[in-house]
Amino acid sequence: MTALWLTVVVLIALALALVLAPLFKAHDAIGTTQQALARRVYAEQLAQLAHDQDAQALDPADRAQAVDDLQRQLLDEASRPSAPTRPEKPWMGWGVALVLSLALPAAALLLYQQVGDPRAAAALAAAPAGSHERAGQDLQQLVAALAARLQAQPADVEGWTMLARSYEVLQRYDDAVLAYRKAIELAPGQPQLLADYADALGSARKGDLGGPAQEAIDAALAVDSQHPKALALAGMAAYQRGDAALARARWQAVRELMPPDSEARRSIEANLAHLDAPPAPSRPSPAAHISGTVSIAPELRNRVAPQATVFVLARATSAGPMPVAVLRLSAKDLPARFVLDDSVAMTPERPLSRFSSVIVEVRVSASGQAASQPGDLYGVVRDVTLGQDGISLLASEQEK
Template identity: 30%
Template structure:
């Protein structure tokens, strides 16, 4: 049984309760009317006692019957009252049968949520309370957006939610709507490109690349567009272009940028094992925080490999030099000791290691 059928049935019962006292026979001329009205009063009392009609409605019905009884007891009253009361009953019937239900539906449509889809009770109970709450809020915002598709605020609320829930088709739709309504700017274009990348399972498609390029055309410093252009270069088999893009992004980054670790991991994924001499020289021109961020990712990969396979002396030299740049002399000394162990008693190699360590002014 549908909810609307149940609500309609309840409405009919309520209307019937209201119309019950109004449905009596019209006042008749003659002395028998008095007995009829007295019977009606008695019947109202019985209905009230049985709980069929509420006390307030019973009192209103008693008042109406009393007026008709008074009119019937007067000589000229019955005919005049019969006509007027018939009109009143018709008005009351129209109000009860039509106006009240229509007003109730209109009020629900305004204050309720008629656009929300129905959901079986079992399905609702199977969803945790927290998720039910989120789903309800999302559905309400979606209903408002559907009713007002040219208001950007609703789309802006939905877009990050769609991203978190993995609803990438809807995410792209939201980002396109925001761009259409708010107009092109670097942030909106980059957000659209990001949505297209997620929709393509991480691939920077031609359409996504075009969005990032438009963003950079509007603002050459747009962080998200620069990061994803590095991804595009990596996917195109151009790791050096990707590395250059990301290193420039790190160089421009504030030390506390929340996205900095993401870029550093990307650099570590494709950078050579350990900074080269040229990279180390370039890093000397950077502020200390940025230099540290660029070097650390490369150092960690190099140290991990050398710990496993011993490596060659040039790799050890790069590692020792990197620890000096990071201002970690203890790690540099440890790396020098590990380099000596990896030399396996080779006197010439040990001498080169010692000479290198001394050139750095590092006491061992």
């Protein structure tokens, strides 16, 4: 990445040199007078007369008359008062040079940020669920273009990192894991990459931070024992194993690294408060669930392969676009009864029972990915109250 920016700086310097040099030279030419211009014109026309005579296009008598006329014109110009051909304002060249020196690099940077930065894919990927119809197809094309570019330029570690994060926002966690592995191969021992890789592994395994995710967390902390994300994930991994003491130590350590009024610190404090809360009952409250039947509209049924994946999702408007609970079914089993509760929560710190009202969505995906894809079937039921039964969830719309 450093080499890229050095190249950009050199190219901008060369461009400035080419643009500014004539402005600085213009100051040296200010003293040009009308007499000097007349002498130059006289010399050029005299040379042209000699050329015409040599080419036998002009006889000697005519040439002599023409030379005589030119000499009279030159003497007439020499008798006039000397006047500069342009006002002496050297500051104008320097002023224009200063403006260009500032504007050209700034314009180049702004243009790069808009169309050259792979982060654009990640930024577009953060659109909420309600914008699927507007931007889903464009987003898929951007991410696909970035993936194709990386196949041709596989040594771009930042590109692989941006691709992985884009996949995460699209909930394509298996693809995110592969992209992070590519980035780590190119830049081993980077704690941020290792922590992000562990997070993606956990998401791909429905929140489980054991096994390879734990190994990545340990590797990140071995490089930087105070890395905030690695510490937070280590606390969650310990909590999942039932090691409350280690979870507390990890979360207390990361809390001290967070700004006092930050959202991240409040989240860590909520986790610590959860550790201090009385033990939860071994079985969730009967009201802490949502149930109903899910099916595909009859007129669309023949468009769905039996092996297509069916996702039943619960989203809370206060928790952003990420689902709080996900249930995976198969199209061949529909219609089917479903139950969403804390056992299918995306993360333990955000159980379904925390939210009083949610949006329930069904998505039939041929690709097996929960993120919106053109051709997917979907259906939504809004304002579902926790504890509500008998919901009829119908996949009756198709993504464009």
